[in-house]
Amino acid sequence: MKRKFLLILSVAYTVFMAYLCFYYFTKGETHSYQVAFGGIFCGLVPLSLILFTKIKFNMPIMLSYFAFLFASQYLGSILGFYHLGWWDTFLHLLSGALLAFVGIALYERMTHQHARSNISYWLVFLFVLSFSVFGGVVWEIYEFSMDQFFSMTLQGGGNFDTMIDLLADTAGGLLIAIIASVRTKRRFKMS
Structure with a gap:
């Protein structure tokens, strides 16, 4: 169950970042699509580890990882919270x-x-x-x-x-x- 949830979370984050990458690329917003492109890889790291290794993940750490990615990549870099x-x-x-x-x-x-x-x-x-x-x-x-x-x-x-x-x-x-x-x-x- 935990593995399945982490797979879904990893795929969801990766797809979200892929959508943002495409969206900002079509608008010509270079910084935002580059950040989103990096976000795709950050979302794929846990997905790859889950699928190709036998590592058991600590759920709170993984949830914190995705929350941190969202806060830094999407809120911080794309929406501009770093200007605060x-x-x-x-x-x-x-x-x-x-x-x-x-x-x-x-x-x-x-x-x-x-x-x-x-x-x-x-x-x-x-x-x-x-x-x-x-x-x-x-x-x-x-x-x-x-x-x-x-x-x-x-x-x-x-x-x-x-x-x-x-x-x-x-x-x-x-x-x-x-x-x-x-x-x-x-x-x-x-x-």
């Missing part, structure tokens, strides 16, 4: 938290359940925070590369924009890393 000023920072805060949750899911997949009681809550904290911050850094490298090689303006405010984005990513990741380490510490005391 705070929208970009808000999304970086959310992406930091989302990446931290992905870090937690990876931690739980990569460690044996019985071994977790021997893993320090500090290590959990550092892993989750590092994973989240690393994702933010990779995104900023992407923005910088697109600006340099394709004359885009993803880093609208230059270094100031990059630092605000990284601080927001870190704050979102830090919050979830603290929660994860406190939960790990409590589990360790109960064992």
